[in-house]
Amino acid sequence: MRRTATLCLCLAALPAAADPPRGAVAIGPAAALDCVAGRYRGEPLRIRDDEDGLVQEVRWLTPAGNVLRIDLTGPGCRFIDVRGVGQAEARILPGERP
Numbered sequence: 001m002r003r004t005a006t007l008c009l010c011l012a013a014l015p016a017a018a019d020p021p022r023g024a025v026a027i028g029p030a031a032a033l034d035c036v037a038g039r040y041r042g043e044p045l046r047i048r049d050d051e052d053g054l055v056q057e058v059r060w061l062t063p064a065g066n067v068l069r070i071d072l073t074g075p076g077c078r079f080i081d082v083r084g085v086g087q088a089e090a091r092i093l094p095g096e097r098p
Contacts, residue, residue, distance in 0.1 A: 020054040020073050020080070027074035032056035035077035036070055040090045055080065062090035 027035075029047050036044070036058050045059040045067065060068040066086035072079045 021078065023075075024054050024073040024078065025075050026053040027056055027072065029056060031074070032058060032072055035072055035079075036060055038077070039079070039092055040068065040070075040087075041092060042068075042090055060084075060090075062086045064089055066090070 029049070032047060033044055040060055040062065042060050042062040045061050047056055047058050049056055050071070055071050055073050058068075058070045058072070060070055062068060064086050066084055068082060068084035068087060068090065070079065070083075071081040
């Protein structure tokens with residue numbers, strides 16, 4: 001019981017994932033996919049909007065077969081959160097071609 005209470009307290013202290021930052025504006029699915037494709041090698045698996053369209057959640061399949069969960073918003077390409085194994089390997093560095 002004590003472990004469960006400790007875990008609940010720890011989880012309650014974490015910020016909610018994908019909360020839009022101040023000044024966030026809605027970003028469409030096509031723009032979100034363009035943003036992700038410009039930063040990571042691979043292909044989209046799924047896209048869905050959260051927070052009434054302010055945040056797009058993209059599931060991205062990397063060339064190594066890993067799946068990244070990427071949350072982003074506008075204006076422009078504001079990446080809020082990227083989770084998953086293989087981020088560094090899939091990353092397109094500035095100056096590299098996608």
